[in-house]
Amino acid sequence: MIRLGVPSKGRLMEKTFDWFAARGITLRRAGSDRDYAAIVEGIEGVELVLLSAGEIPRDLASGALHLGVTGSDLVLEKVPNSGTRVMELAKMGFGGADLVIAVPQLWVDVDTLDDLDAAAAAFRARHGHRLRIATKYHRLVREFLQGAGVADYALVDSQGATEGTVKAETAEAIADITSTGETLRANGLKILSDGLIHASQATLWKSRVADWSDADRQAHAALCLQLGV
Amino acid sequence: MIPAGSPAARDEAARCLELFREAGAVPVETTILQPADVLLDLYGEDIRARAFTTTDPIRGEMMLRPDFTVPVAQAHMAAGGDPARYCYAGEVFRRQEIDETRPAEYLQVGFELFGGTDPAGAEAEIFGVLSDALGGLGLRAAIGDMGLIVAAIRGLETTEARKTALLRHVWRPRRFRALLDRFGGRGAIPAGRAALLGLSDPLDGAGPEIGKRGRDEIAARIAALREDAAAPPIPDTARELLDELVAIRAPAPDALSHLRDIAVDLPAIGPAVEAMADRLAALSDRGVDVSALDFEASYGRTALEYYDGFVFGLYAAGRPDLPPIATGGRYDALTRALAGTPAGRAGTPAVGGVIRPDLVAAIREMTR
Numbered sequence: 001m002i003r004l005g006v007p008s009k010g011r012l013m014e015k016t017f018d019w020f021a022a023r024g025i026t027l028r029r030a031g032s033d034r035d036y037a038a039i040v041e042g043i044e045g046v047e048l049v050l051l052s053a054g055e056i057p058r059d060l061a062s063g064a065l066h067l068g069v070t071g072s073d074l075v076l077e078k079v080p081n082s083g084t085r086v087m088e089l090a091k092m093g094f095g096g097a098d099l100v101i102a103v104p105q106l107w108v109d110v111d112t113l114d115d116l117d118a119a120a121a122a123f124r125a126r127h128g129h130r131l132r133i134a135t136k137y138h139r140l141v142r143e144f145l146q147g148a149g150v151a152d153y154a155l156v157d158s159q160g161a162t163e164g165t166v167k168a169e170t171a172e173a174i175a176d177i178t179s180t181g182e183t184l185r186a187n188g189l190k191i192l193s194d195g196l197i198h199a200s201q202a203t204l205w206k207s208r209v210a211d212w213s214d215a216d217r218q219a220h221a222a223l224c225l226q227l228g229v
Numbered sequence: 230m231i232p233a234g235s236p237a238a239r240d241e242a243a244r245c246l247e248l249f250r251e252a253g254a255v256p257v258e259t260t261i262l263q264p265a266d267v268l269l270d271l272y273g274e275d276i277r278a279r280a281f282t283t284t285d286p287i288r289g290e291m292m293l294r295p296d297f298t299v300p301v302a303q304a305h306m307a308a309g310g311d312p313a314r315y316c317y318a319g320e321v322f323r324r325q326e327i328d329e330t331r332p333a334e335y336l337q338v339g340f341e342l343f344g345g346t347d348p349a350g351a352e353a354e355i356f357g358v359l360s361d362a363l364g365g366l367g368l369r370a371a372i373g374d375m376g377l378i379v380a381a382i383r384g385l386e387t388t389e390a391r392k393t394a395l396l397r398h399v400w401r402p403r404r405f406r407a408l409l410d411r412f413g414g415r416g417a418i419p420a421g422r423a424a425l426l427g428l429s430d431p432l433d434g435a436g437p438e439i440g441k442r443g444r445d446e447i448a449a450r451i452a453a454l455r456e457d458a459a460a461p462p463i464p465d466t467a468r469e470l471l472d473e474l475v476a477i478r479a480p481a482p483d484a485l486s487h488l489r490d491i492a493v494d495l496p497a498i499g500p501a502v503e504a505m506a507d508r509l510a511a512l513s514d515r516g517v518d519v520s521a522l523d524f525e526a527s528y529g530r531t532a533l534e535y536y537d538g539f540v541f542g543l544y545a546a547g548r549p550d551l552p553p554i555a556t557g558g559r560y561d562a563l564t565r566a567l568a569g570t571p572a573g574r575a576g577t578p579a580v581g582g583v584i585r586p587d588l589v590a591a592i593r594e595m596t597r
Contacts, residue, residue: 143278172442187439
């Protein structure tokens, strides 16, 4: 059986169910809201597993799942060398959000990464510590800033309410997911003009390292045909 | 491939360590768990990508030793002694986020020399001791000198602020290039910047005052941007000389005569060029065939932050897949940063190098 991992709750689950339904495959929960057992109709050889969206990248990378639906930001952040372990089958057109670098609106002198780098150098000389950027996307942010040649910053971990860290003075800037930018603006922050790290959306992934039997390959081919991917 | 901690690699490490002792170095040990704050302060986030981080409830964040240089330099600075020679052997640990075929744990055996009054002699000694230890393996040597590019930047006819910005990014060539182009009037000035500098009070109605970076700091940066906008561009001729310098790749004696030609138009690099001449003479005195050394002016610019003078690497000929078997160089900037000495002031002179015994064992097995 092919194991297909899908987020277990919220809009991401509903939108995923809708996406499959539009392609003639019914995914649904078997019982009550508390029961994570699930049913697949309209295709043979596929088993549905409901999981936390954050755990799907890890399970695809280990081969525990054959297929999975989750945000591309999570896969890129959690799976090093993701191209060797997972393959993108389809961008699903929902769950869109941008991972961006944002700084206080007050910083009228900082509009680009080049400005951020210069501000970080002066900040470090003045305050005796590096300019702190709060995020939960450590790898993506670090690789992005490294590639841009930004120095004198430090990443601090923030697993939620990241927009509030500047006001709380536990960080000077943030790198976080935003869809409309509304929460950023409400918290006195603005996005750097070249601060888009990754434009994420819900994506159907195939694991390259899962155990694919001949029957699984046939079921996969039939599934792809039906999904048109 | 020989495993990183194999008996053959351990034998190589022991053999090199013994040679280093015979060369006058005192063996030192360092702990495997290093406080993360010192390394983070020196290297920033880049070190998190390279080193394993762990936590202790009392000591806080710790890192598994990513190399010996920092703890050995700290031990020397605490103990003093001039000159002082140290040797060591042990495991270092590196996270591999990109190339999973590289080992996360391997042996290093190294030799470090602090102090002294003869920099060229110290550099020749480190290079000589390491290459002697690897004699018979047919290694190719590449050398460079970060002191040349640093001297060339200091000698530019431009503002101190621009020189400081360029020096800060010597080890990040892409950002360095962007800065140099902009200071030369070549890179496009971002649209927002011109508008900002045109405002009489840029902070008027800017937004809520949040965070630790205050209005005065923002005003100070705007003043610096105005000053920079008013400063004349770095002339094309100066930038072309810098480009010519960093592009030099030639056998060391040819590179030296090329550098002397450049020094006619760029006298600021004169002392650094003569320091290189002294070094080649000292290497020659030790019996090193300097005409076989490949000089690359940009060697060490992407990998060896804080190495600010002579740098070198020894490579297995015919094995471009292998990392360098040995690397080293001068890192006065590191001892300066560790001591908190302001830039421009002298720190403890420091030069050293490390060998990868696992790679040595692999080459011996291959050629057997």
